[in-house]
Amino acid sequence: LRLDDEVFLGLRTAQVIGLSAIPVGLAGMIYLLRTPPAGERRADRRRREVQEEPPADTLPPSEEPSAG
Numbered sequence: 001l002r003l004d005d006e007v008f009l010g011l012r013t014a015q016v017i018g019l020s021a022i023p024v025g026l027a028g029m030i031y032l033l034r035t036p037p038a039g040e041r042r043a044d045r046r047r048r049e050v051q052e053e054p055p056a057d058t059l060p061p062s063e064e065p066s067a068g
Helices: 013-034 038-051
Strands: 006-008
Touching (some): 006 013
């Protein structure tokens, strides 16, 4: 036999805890779905660094394109 008292608006303790856990869980799911995993963030940054070329005026003299 379980004798729980009504705590809030006719709801029992477990129901109040469950209803308050729903928004916390939804917020956590949204955060995790919108944030890429740490390994992917590093790989994206590395990929971006490889794709970017330095500006032409910063190349060493031996690598400057010849005008010929």
